[in-house]
Every structure is written in C-alpha cells, then in structure tokens.
Amino acid sequence: MTSSLLLQLIINGLIIGTLYGVVGMCFVLIYKASQVVNFAQGEFLLIGAWTCWYLMTAWQIPFIWGFLFSIAFMMLFGLALQMLVLRPLIGEPIISVIMVTIGLSIFFQALMKWMFGTFAQPFPPIFPVAKVEILGLQVQSAYLMSTGVSLAIMAGFAWFFKYSRVGLAMRATAFSQQVAQSLGISVRQMFALSWGISAAVSAVAGVVVGIVNGVSSALSYFGIKVFPAVILGGLDSIFGAVVGGLIIGVLENVAHYFDSQFLHWGNLYEIVPFYALIVILMIKPYGLFGTRDIERV
C-alpha cells in the first residue's frame, strides 16, 4: 500500500516537475536573453489563468479557444511589459531592474485580487472524465494534458533554439549583445520577444495548474518554486531548467511521502525545495548545467 503511494507520488512529482521545467525554461529564457532575473514570472501564470477562466465563465467561450486566446494575449502582454517598463531600464544597475520586477509581481498580484477576488475559482469542467487510470494509478486528465503540453513545449523550445533563425539570434544576443548587433540582429526586438514568449508559455502552465487546483493568487507561488529548479539546473541553461524542474518536482513529493509516513512535521512538501536551494548554492552555485566560459586548451 505504502509503496504504491510512493509510486503515485513520484508520478505526481514528474508531472508537476515537467510544469516546473516549463516555467523554469521561461524564466531562463528571459534571464539569458536580457539578463533580467524576473521575479514576476509567477504572475504570468496567474494572469494567463485568470484570462482563460474569465473568457470561459463570463463569455462562455469553449476551452480550446479561450486557451489559445490567453496564450496570444499573454504574448502581447509580455511584449508590452518589456517595451513599456523594462526597455527604459536598460543600462540601469541590475538591482534596480530586480526591484522593478518585484514591484511588478506585487502590483499584478494585487490587481488580480482586486479584479477577481481572493477566493480560488474552479475552472468549468473541461474533460469528460476527471481522472483516468493508467497501470492501476489514478491520474487526473488535466495532468495528462499538462504532461503532453509540457513535452510539446520542450520539444518546441529545443527546435526553436537549434534550428530557427530567430532562436539562433536569441542565443547570439545571450552570448554578446554587441556581437548580435554586428550580425544585424536588433537586440531590442530580441529582448521584447523573449518576454513575449516567456509570458505566453507561462500562461499555458498557469491554465493547466488552474484547471487542477482552481485559479487563485496561490498560482503565483509557482514563480517562487521555480527558483530552486533553475538554480539547480544552472541559471543560464534551458536544458538544466527542465532537469532541475523534474528533480524538484520529485523531491517535494518524496519529501511529502516521508513526512506523512514517518516524520509528521506537516510542511516538508512546501519547504524542501528551498532546503535544496540552499544546499545547491553552497556546493555547486552555478548549478548542474550552468555554463562557465569555454577555455581553449
């Protein structure tokens, strides 16, 4: 009985982990392209989820259209945020930029509470069955969808950065802005685009989590949970963000298992990623896949 519970929790961990991975990738995307540590990443999930929820409940739009519209809306939102708020800050000290993203986080959280209230709102039912059984394990349909979507996003990111013209240009911008400019790449456009993509993909994660847990400001907590994942993976590695996300997802569920079975402390699930964060920073501050410069020997 307990071992099947453990298995169930590990599966849950992997599912949540892919979502952490996706949000982590979004975070790393912004950090790599524009060197901004974005503390408002969680709010992207929140706003995306609320947008989709509002379209579905107030306007009675079918889920798939609401979902696609939310993604498009968040893309524009991310672009606008970068162009209006962050572009004027280019060249300012990094601490100022970080303070601005923290400010944005607080602002949007309050704005969402003001607009939609403080209580969690459930999504209208989307799937015909709430749970499906796979190999004797109960898996929520939304989680199944989330894993599918997450894997598709990861594959999309891999393709984008390896083969697409714009993806290569973004990598060039991350490498050196001056070099990118010398190749004819508009650094401003790349900055804005990185924010747009990051916000849009975060919205996907926000909607998925919202379907499972209901939409509330607790969603933005995801943005904080992503820190241990990206630090573990290496702040500037997109692949590392995925691995870090999976590890953190499994870790917190395994911690939950030990907590409920043996320790009975009650909150290990919430806390353990941050213990992990501290340990990583002490022993491997650049993370598992964080790059240090290539040295030619």
Place this chain on the structure above:
Amino acid sequence: MTDAALKMDAAPAPDAAAPLLAVDNIEVVYNDVILVLRGLSLKVPKGQIVALLGSNGAGKSTTLKAISGLLKSEDGEVTRGQITFEGEAIKGIEPDRIVRRGIFQVMEGRRIISDMTALENLRLGAFTRRDNGVKDDIDRVYHYFPRLKERTGLAGYLSGGEQQMLAIGRAIMARPKLILMDEPSMGLSPLLVKEVFAIIKQLNKDLGVTILLVEQNARVALSVADTGYIMEQGKIVLDGTAEQLQSNEDVKEFYLGQGGGEERKSFKNLKSFKRRKRWL
C-alpha cells in the same frame, strides 16, 4: 537626357564617381569626455581594398565602430561630421539597420559565438537575408575555407586561425557591399596571416566586395590594398595608393620596419621621430 547619360558613361569625371563610403570630418567622444577621433575623413571607393593603418590607440577600431554604429554599445558617440554610404547619411542609425544596408563588420578578436557550432555561426551571418541562397553561400564559404566543413564541434574549440576564417565566412554569408575588417592578423602565425590575406584579396576579386581593412601589420595590409590611410592621434596624417605609401620614407621607417640607413636612425637626427613622438 540620353546624351547626358552617354556622356557620363563615356567619360566619368574622377570626382563624379562618388565613393561607396565617405567619412567626413568626424569627431568621436567616449563617455562624453574622451575625445578619440578629431576630425577624421576618409573615402572608400567601390570595389577597392582600403587599408587603415596606425599604431595602438590611434583610433582605427573606433573609426570602424563609428561607421558600423557599434560605438553606441561602448558609450561612444559621433559628435561632429558626417558618414555617407551610397550617398545616404548613416550616422546615428542603429547598428542592425546599418548591417541591413550592406555594411558588415568583422570585429577585432574574431568574436565568433563560442557556444555554437561553426555552421550555426555561418547561418547567423545570414540573419538579415531572406532569400534562398543561404545554402549555396554556406558551400561558398566551405570552398574558401575547406577546413571549416570538417569542424562540427563548438566554435569555441576552433584554433585561432579557424576562428578568423569563420569570422570572415560569417561576413561572406551576409553578402555585404562593404566589409569592415578589424585586425584579421591578430594572434595568427605569419603563415596563417599570409593565407588569410590571400583569401581577403580573393574575396575582393571574386565577389566584388569592398573592404576597409584596419591593420597593425602594415606590410601585409599594403600588399593587398589598393589605397591606404595612415592615422595618428585620431586623425589621418597620410594617404595615398598602396605603392605610394610603401615607398614613402616615413612609412617605411615607422610602419614597415625598413630603416633608411644609419643616418636616419642616429639620435643626432631626431627630426623624423618628432612627428610620431610629439605627444611624449
């Protein structure tokens, strides 16, 4: 109308053929206080290789960055004068737009993207292009630099010479009208320097691309260039065809290392040193 056109074709006056690039009396200031270029002018005629020579700190790289617009990212600014490319003023335009107009800078120290493969670097060179000729141009680059084709790993692990070839290859990919080349000989063995410059000359011939070449190595630069400028202290002090410069006594002594005999080297006769060392 036709008469006039025919006349133009038949006997183009030397002044009527406007140069591809004209830099007119520019002044460049870094950080609002450091004056680096003080009234520099030069002309780059279409199809030529023009060498810009001078010692360390003369302002050669700054001149190139002023043209390509990359000065901005280093807190520099063109405060006076004008830069015209194909008859249009390009001073103050964003660097990515200048690339789109057909000016491509190969920066000092290669600056290839070390965490990408050579092929990815080449594809980025063609970033501004939308046509279908990119694949053919990659083959063209491999034709000039066969070694690059064999290198499939990260560009950061290429040797210095290969990195320089990749940097030049990236410029070919952009199909520019004008390439600004900053110290292609830096850190290369004499043999490689020869090879790289032979290819630069070849590119100029084959593709008809105009090249403005900044070099410390005056001898090799003048061997491929059509005309040359010599700058000191942010100004042009001498200009002429490559042959004229090669035979100029001062150039020979200061830049080509061919002293004019014992008499000139003697400390009794400091006059010719004065011009160069006046800032000491």
